[in-house]
Amino acid sequence: MDDVLGDLVEGFHEEASELLEDLTDLILALEEDPGNKEAAEELFRKAHTLKGAAGLVGASRVSEVTHILEEVLEDIAAGKKVFRAEVADLLLQGFDYVKELVETFAAGKTADEEKHKHLLEALLTLKEGEKSSDGGQTSSPDSIGNDFLLKLAPQAWAKILDVLEEEKKSVYQVVLKFDPELFFTGQDPLLIIDDFLKAGDVIEFVCHAEELPPLDEIEPERIYTWFEIYLGAPSGVLSELEDFVEFLDPQLNFVLIREPNYESLLSSLSLDATVCRDLRNVAGSRLGNIKKLLTAIHRVLVLRPGAEETPALSNLAALLKEECLETALETHGHERLRCVVFALCVFAWMLSGCVSSGLDGESEKNVEETLKDLCRSLELLLGEQAEGKDFSGEAKPKDSFPKERKKVLKEILRQQKIYLALNRSSKDRFGPSLFRVISCIALALGCSDVAERVQLFSDLEWDACLDVLNHLEALVGGEEEGEARAAAEPGSSSSAVIQAPVQAHQPKGRAKKYLRIEESRVEKLFELAGELVVAKNSLPYLVRKLELHWGIPDAARELKERYQALEQISRELQDLAMEFRLLPVSQIFQRFPRFVRDVSRSLGKQVRLVIEGEETHFDKTVLEKIYEPLVHLVRNSLDHGIEPSEERVRLGKEAEGRLVLRAGREGHFVFIEVSDDGRGIDPGRIRDAAVEKGLLSEQAASQLSDDEVVQLIFHPGFSTAKKANELSGRGVGMDVVKDVAEQLGGSVQLSNSPGSGLTVRLTFPLTLATTKVLVVRAGGGIYGLPLEGVEEVLRVQTDQFQLLGGKEAVYLRGRTVPVVRLRELLGLTGDSSGEFSYVVVLKVGVGLVVDDFENELDVLLKPLPGELGGVNLYAGGSLLPDGSILLVLNPEELLAGGGTSSCLLLEAETL
Template sequence: MDLLLQQFIPEARDLLESSSRALVALEADPTDDAAINGLFRSVHTLKGTAGIFDIPAFTKLVHAAEDVLNLVREHQIVLEPELVDQLLAGMDLLSHWVDWLGNNGALPSDAARTGAVHIATYRSRLTADAGAEATRRAAEAPTTPDAVPAWVAEFDEVDRLAAASVLASLGEEARLVAVEYRPDPQCFYAGEDPLYAIRQIPSLLAFSWTHREDWEELRAADLFTCRVVLRVLADASRKSVEELFRYVSEQVTICDVAIEDLARLSGPDDRDDASREAVRDWLELAADGDWLGLSEAVGPACDQAGLVGSGARWLSTLLEAPVPPSAAIQAVVRALNGFEAQARVPAALGAAKGASAGASSLADDLIAVQHRILAIAPGTEAWRNRLPSVVETLARVVFATTGNDGREALASALGAALAGGGPEPILSVLARIAAPEPSAPDAGKSTADARDATAVKADGEKLLKVEQSRVDAIMDLVGELVVAKNALPYLSRRAENEFGCRDLAREIKHQYSALDRITQSMQDAIMQIRMMPVGSLFGRYPRLVRDISRKLGKDIELVIEGEETEADKNVVEALSDPLLHIMRNSLDHGIEEAEDRVAAGKRRTAVIRIRAFQEGDRVCIEVTDDGRGIDPARITEKALAKGLIDAARAASMSPEDAVQLVFLAGFSTRDEASDLSGRGVGMDVVRTTVEQMGGDVQLASTSGVGTRILLRLPLSMAVTRVMMVEVAGTLIGIPMETVAETVRVPAASIRRFKQAEMFLLRDALVPLVRMRTRLALSADAEPRESEAVLVCRLHGAPVGLVVDDFNVGIEVVLKPMSGLLAGLPGYAGTAVLGNGEVLLVLNIKELL
């Protein structure tokens, strides 16, 4: 299989699983915008990644689902349960295709046909619901235009002049679009090309780029991370741009640009008395609407490099329009007449803290009016009389938009203006105080931010994806190291007993202790690599509960706790089927109909709770429900009817024992099988699977109250700790998880009843099983004064194994039986000891 395809398959599985979980969660809270955006990003990433491969049916189906989710994200479609069902059905089909792709390297032959059914369903949503919703939202949408960003004026003047020329030729109501595209930093990995996308905008007029705020140094930069911001001006419709970027709309800002937004003067201040006089002439011609005269007047100044030349070029460009835009022309002339202050003040006011777009526009208008008043017959008596009201108005505007109280500064400027006979002092002070003062940084906040940033860097560890086979190979080597380490105690005994080298034996023991410590650390480190949270397993059950509860017409709430609890990857994966059987039984058998629950005084909505926790060296999964529970009498009756027990056993069983009959193979309380239950293979499979992993299952239930099932499994199945015992001269291993304690029982304390033997341990009778007899080995030649008894737990009850003698506990790498011995019951497998001998490890639950 192609290497890229191998990487795509697990990634696609993860994306589809997370998308399904998000859909189920959103059904409960369809207004969660963050979850909707996360779901959309997952599907969008899947579409981009799938586009690399030749799987058109897959890509088309994901694309159609993405279109629907885009409308959901824009609140044009409501995520109702019916739509969730349709999207989940599509996710299921995509998951099936991913599995097929992994096994066969291609999609099924009928993929295009089966995918077309779902695509048609999604497309019908796009044309029906979206149209009505879009119409309604359009009618309710505010008509206030978006504020034009400051970067529009940062385009080169040549580009802005060309764009203004286009706008002028289209009429005063015409608008261009300004587009800012901030691609996702990981967009390259999704198969996106931001530069290609921005070039698809029709009728580009200007282009620029800049870097993000978090631009890195070149040496430390990741070349595969996109850190640029792309900006363009275009003579295109807003709708066409939105359609082009509909899949990344959260990364794009679009606004309309009028001709006055482009007309920003540039160049050094080259004003002199002659240019001032020329600008006043231009102002009079513009006020009279004498466009021909104004065009002739500005022509000679277009070649100048300074501020006046920039204004002349703008006027010349605007005057070339078939119908010159009067408002824009007068705005340029007023800007020239007011000089630098006129160009700077509106921008400063617009960027002021707390100033809305409407307030900024009003401030611009008020200041422009005051400029016109200041420019009318300066130095005359009427002009002097108007100055106090102009200054008062300007002070109020500045305070309202920037928070700066400039009354004193303006009052001083007023005195200077009255003395000098010109508006320059007022304009100069206005340019200085109109910009908001930079606020002092909050020391506490800055410190907290710095601390958070440090924490992010500290916690932001990089992940390295490694094939499981490689980790398993390292684990096997550690297992071999354990076997080799276990040879040292044998070597130590030989050095002392056979060769009489006590000092050498002591040194070997010392080296064994050091090697044992290192081996244990290596084993723990490898185990941590293999550990994974059980939440990865629990994530699929909300969908299961949702689908089955809707099918059965029951109201059921699923509560998940302890998702962060970790266990070996093999253990977590092996738990999948047992938990699936338990959940299906709880949903079908355990939970009553809503009416029955209400009649019994319970909440209408039932609760199924899954809880994971760690208990010593074992991981525990507890599943409880508040359903009808298990009726012991009914269970006994069904088992008797199916011939699974006889009448004598049925009559002697306690209610607790009767409940355990559900684990018998072939047992079912249903008379007819359904797609959920009734085949008699559910709980039997649960117990068998869990016990094969070295775990156990506990079941407790109270009729009318609920049921509790507890699965206890080892954290890892890689290395097994066993207790070695001697039976008829042979060493035999017994897994430590089944061993409760070791005792030596006097022969006189052993009681016999018919064919059974037992002894009393702390006021409890413990049945005895002689291992020589059970394993068909030779019997003892002579009676013993006391018996070595290994007390084990079997289904929660104690049982004593009579052995010849106890040996040591040891860690071994357990290998399953193979060949003709593979089906031999009673044996968990074999292990190689340090002296090279093969140790048989028993499966006590099967043996007894």
């Protein structure tokens, strides 16, 4: 049983996480296009689905908060509310908290009651504030008043309903929440309360003192309590009561005065099907007694009672009231059940009032209508439709469903068919939730056998699900065509549906199967694929030995043919294994619309985020580590780059700034760009800040070009901001970007246009599993250079080397490239003289002179062991085909500290 419950919770957690991601995306899309009716309706449907899923697994806190947000979404979808930024704020805050509740529930923990209470009150306040500020539309007084009523004790319900039943007086509900500083305005709240108490007979008076602090902390001038008053008074005094508080500021004081009746008590109450199960568990026997009383009342009504039967009917009505009140007393501790039980009480008192007023003419009709409403409500609670009978014990025809209920069920079934069609490719993820919904619909329609069968369906039985949906559609009278089809096609008849096989029905050529595999096992497969690529590199070495040393050309040729096949297989295996690690960058990009929205609003700027190339795939390791650098870049663009709207308009730009996140692939590399159309970087400000912070002297700063100056932003701790804020200005952003990029074998490039914007490009290898290296020789040793950092290899005559400023350089196609000899950098001995030398031109603009170079190799780069692991000169090591060790150099570390000047890279750009 625990395993089943655990699976349900796990399934709910996955489903809720996906729904919450979709909800955030839809909210942002709707904020950008408030007139998008489809997005509004989809938003409401997903919130409703989330609330229903939470109810099925007993996540009451999630259901409670989502219900508040769902009400706002319902108004938006119906066109009653205009979607504005303030509404988006409310929804995003609410669903953020829902996400926190989902995580807490999935972890088996209990939500913080105090925090939940405060956040729930804050959401309700925000919701009501939105309603009151939206085009003059305010929250319904009936809805707000009923919220207060539900929290009263059942005995208070009975006293209020008794006054309504007598019909001699009206009931007036008064809620007063005074401004805590009301005394300072010269008003006395006690006098106001006294006016209300004298206006009629007091049915109930409640003084709420929950927020009263300890005695030693009380300030006598402040008001800590609020009040509820229920009065019995003649009809027509509502305006007089409102006069008592006409002088109170509505912005600082909450005042509710209304005259509730049966209709207003029921108008905003809903018999939520998600609580039916809990109510049956708590008060199942009481509901059964209510059912028996209703059946007895129905039989008396069928007899068309005269004067002699009326007392018996009155007694039954009185017993019904008593039973409903007892039910209320038993269930009042369950907050979620109060709404349903209160509705039952209202119906019972309505029925009693109709009976007591007589059964002639209109009164008899009212009794029958009230009885029908109460019966339908109880059917929903007890699931009586499964019996196919009403409370009279007679068979209930299909068309006895209320029209409104037919309409709702029809729409639910239509949506499920659409859901089924859209998610056939993701059956393992969406199947369980679909089957639960269909099962609930079948129970509501009285088809318990169908509901049980659907629960046994496997993830692949979606064709059978379609048959069930068609059958249920016919039962509810949703489509004549569906009904006719159900009668004509054997596969869609009632018996055929009920006897649908439990074994998976797999459509040919369309089914996909999935396995859940531990990440460590996938990583091991990926590592072995890399090892295989490296291992097959030894075969060409053996081929050469067979030909040259052992003199067996035939064996060498056959081994070479085998090598070609092995090369193809190992490459395909590596590509396939690499796909396991390649994930779409959308997993990172999708976090930024919300981030950009919130930050830009906090800065008071208008910014439009554009995302391009989100389908580009990156290595999993890159995606795991790139989010923080991207946050720094985006934050800098929003804070430093993009100007406020007024400044942009003054500069002749559009008021709305443009921020672009772009990803793409170029050969064996992938890139991410963050660009904006803001101020760009002012080289003059960078120079001044560098001199001020002591990074450069004034003379050295003046000799640097603008492009060189801009590179100083990567210096740790560097910032041009006069004062740090919560977003930026601490100088700990761009250095992190560069460090992470280099750790991942990538690089950072800047494209700066002062006054027009800045583009930062991060480039990474497509995969981090194997590394392509160029094998070179120097001083009798063999080394590797990462191919991603090599621009080209030149064969240079000895007389082509020139001395510039005491250092060697070579003239290459119109530009001068400084060079350094690898054997000197590594402190190797030997003579490097000869007619020519090989120069490996690195992408940083420096040439590396080597004795010779060989071929390119795919190597599985591994960290060096022991103390060598701390030597930054080497990026790692690998095995060559002949079994010898290949040390792979780190070019930047080599040039920066390997025996040459630390200014070498700077000189390369200067030359």
